[in-house]
Amino acid sequence: MAGIIVVFDFDKTIIDLDSDNWVVDELGATDLFNELLPTMPWNSLMDRMMMELHAQGRTIDEITEILKRAPIHPDVVPAIRAAHAIGCDLRIVSDANMFFIETILNHLGIRECFSEINTNPGFVDEEGRLRIFPIHDFHKSSHGCNLCPPNMCKGIVMERIQSSLMSEGKKKKKFIYLGDGSGDYCPSLKLGEGDFLMPRKNFPLWDLISQNPLLIKAEIHEWSDGEEFASILLSLINTISMAENAQFLSSQNMAVPAYEALPSPTHKPAMVAN
Numbered sequence: 001m002a003g004i005i006v007v008f009d010f011d012k013t014i015i016d017l018d019s020d021n022w023v024v025d026e027l028g029a030t031d032l033f034n035e036l037l038p039t040m041p042w043n044s045l046m047d048r049m050m051m052e053l054h055a056q057g058r059t060i061d062e063i064t065e066i067l068k069r070a071p072i073h074p075d076v077v078p079a080i081r082a083a084h085a086i087g088c089d090l091r092i093v094s095d096a097n098m099f100f101i102e103t104i105l106n107h108l109g110i111r112e113c114f115s116e117i118n119t120n121p122g123f124v125d126e127e128g129r130l131r132i133f134p135i136h137d138f139h140k141s142s143h144g145c146n147l148c149p150p151n152m153c154k155g156i157v158m159e160r161i162q163s164s165l166m167s168e169g170k171k172k173k174k175f176i177y178l179g180d181g182s183g184d185y186c187p188s189l190k191l192g193e194g195d196f197l198m199p200r201k202n203f204p205l206w207d208l209i210s211q212n213p214l215l216i217k218a219e220i221h222e223w224s225d226g227e228e229f230a231s232i233l234l235s236l237i238n239t240i241s242m243a244e245n246a247q248f249l250s251s252q253n254m255a256v257p258a259y260e261a262l263p264s265p266t267h268k269p270a271m272v273a274n
Contacts (some may be wrong), residue, residue: 003171004081004240006233007158007187009179010094010101011117013200014080016226017072020046020098026066027053043120046097047132054129063130067103073226075204077108079233084113088237089173091115091161094152097122116158123198132174147186155186162190174240176233177218179205191218198223201250 012209019044024033027048036045049227053063084090090113094101099122107109121133134151136143145153158177165173174192177184180200186198187207195218199205209216223229223234 003173003244003261004088004176004237005088005161005165005173006088006176006237007161007178007182008092008094008224009181010092010096010269012180013178013229014092015104016073019067019096019104022070023063023066023100024049024068027058027062031051041138041150043132044099050130050132054127060124060128060130061140064103067100068107072108072135073229074231075226077110079230080110081114082234083237084110086241088235089115090257092117092119092121093157093187095149095152095154095181096120099108099123099130099132099133100152104170116161118154137235147181152183153185153186155190158187158190176236178223178229178233180249181205182208185209188216189219191216193217195219195220196240197228198232201223213232 008014011020024030029052032052033045033049036048036123039045040048080090092101093116094117097120098117098139101117101119102111104185105114109242117133120135121131123131125131136151136153138150142150143153143156145155148154172242175195177188177191177195178198179188180203182204184205188199188209191197197209197216197218197220199209199220199222201222206222209220213220221232222233228267
């Protein structure tokens, strides 16, 4: 459905772990990472780790092969393909980096499913070293959001996506947002009534929402694993599609018996228990 925008976090949402930690751990650099962690911002640390590993002779090919082994639930890729196939606009908003994300998506054969990836720049330089930079240069200025890490405010990204769609003069889009981390809380606050939020249960985003669910205007549907990720996402897409079809037929003054079977609109978000 062209009227549905699905926005995904990446780490611990599409894949089942943190890609930065996965690469560092698999390359045997965990101790150095933990030693340096208190001394610099996360993105600067990852860039430094890539420098250290390159100096040790570790190659981009090794990093690529590690990324290809990143664990992912078997239901996630088919769900993403299905959502794309029926016309949903799929986007990624992630605090990982472009090299890690694109390497994994290309390996899974789903890079073309996403119209946009918003994340920290990551690229291989002329010396064959992976460089990782913040998407927002916080050394020059602050993005002004106290909910988000200094290198990236996902809420600002969401507002840009929403504004760009409105400027196209098209009808209002329905958003589905999937995430797990504390950085996904700010964009969750940007969702409106009629949108849907899928936080991963018992992860930081879920915990923040649980403190005051009424701050979230979107309808909340939690998920715990890839199986629920897939079934809930596709169910929500189907629900939105049915409602849009019913509204269109109603506007054409046609009888729509199926409309009565649709769920009643939810005006107040409620945590959905398993």
